[in-house]
Amino acid sequence: MAFAGVVLFCLLTPVLSGHDPYQPDLERVLLPPNPGHWLGTDQLGRDLLTRTAAAGRTSLLVAFAVTAVTTAVGAVSGAVAGLAGGLTDRLLRAAATVALALPGLTLALALAGVLSPGYVTVLVALAPLGWVNCGLVARTTTRRVASSGYVLAARAIGASPGYLLRRTIAPHLASPVSTVATADFARTLIAVTSLSFLGIGLPPPETDWGGMVSEATPLLVAAPRLAVVPALALAVTGLTVALIADARRDLHPT
Numbered sequence: 308m309a310f311a312g313v314v315l316f317c318l319l320t321p322v323l324s325g326h327d328p329y330q331p332d333l334e335r336v337l338l339p340p341n342p343g344h345w346l347g348t349d350q351l352g353r354d355l356l357t358r359t360a361a362a363g364r365t366s367l368l369v370a371f372a373v374t375a376v377t378t379a380v381g382a383v384s385g386a387v388a389g390l391a392g393g394l395t396d397r398l399l400r401a402a403a404t405v406a407l408a409l410p411g412l413t414l415a416l417a418l419a420g421v422l423s424p425g426y427v428t429v430l431v432a433l434a435p436l437g438w439v440n441c442g443l444v445a446r447t448t449t450r451r452v453a454s455s456g457y458v459l460a461a462r463a464i465g466a467s468p469g470y471l472l473r474r475t476i477a478p479h480l481a482s483p484v485s486t487v488a489t490a491d492f493a494r495t496l497i498a499v500t501s502l503s504f505l506g507i508g509l510p511p512p513e514t515d516w517g518g519m520v521s522e523a524t525p526l527l528v529a530a531p532r533l534a535v536v537p538a539l540a541l542a543v544t545g546l547t548v549a550l551i552a553d554a555r556r557d558l559h560p561t
Contacts, residue, residue, distance in 0.1 A: 310547040320360035328361035329512045349533050359536050366515035370496040377437030378488040385445025386476055390453050406439045424510040444487050445480055452479045490552035493545050516541040
């Protein structure tokens with residue numbers, strides 16, 4: 308699987324390469340590709356291949372953490388609203404309508420712009436609107452399951468909402484929610500790198516693919532590979548995740 312290859316590259320390359328992705332070496336500034344540095348070095352003498360892998364590891368981990376939080380919030384809120392109905396359901400739909408009407412990346416930029424750069428800032432910037440897709444899918448699935456005969460029978464004999472959510476609703480949510488979460492991961496990865504590209508993501512020396520492209524922008528003419536390599540890594544990763552999401556959607560329509 309292509310995505311597994313990307314993950315292995317990001318995890319293993321910084322460990323096996325022997326080059327520190329964060330330590331400058333001013334004697335090796337902007338070296339072209341050579342046997343010691345397969346993709347050359349950057350403007351501070353750091354190995355470009357190793358730094359791209361380390362930045363990818365950061366990008367993937369941050370995107371995964373944000374997606375995990377938003378998926379959990381969306382799945383729980385959607386399931387609760389779908390089972391409870393009434394006012395709870397109306398509140399969820401109203402919140403989702405407002406969230407969908409807002410420009411997500413613009414709001415993320417506004418929030419990130421007033422906070423100090425860091426992991427928590429990225430999470431706070433992206434989480435408020437990221438739960439919507441999973442929330443709506445979880446609500447729809449829950450309402451369909453809740454109207455089935457065995458759930459109505461369980462309610463008739465006094466089963467609690469907590470029991471219904473754990474034993475009858477949750478198993479039916481796993482497949483559709485994971486499918487939506489996969490697509491959300493691709494969008495979150497792009498959003499995380501976009502924040503870093505604009506300088507309000509992770510603080511240096513830690514960086515991700517967006518930060519690498521931002522650092523390389525002044526050198527686009529002199530050394531375009533500094534921007535092309537991380538941008539290509541991001542494009543390949545986003546494409547592989549999108550293909551996985553499409554395959555899951557074909558197998559398990561939401």
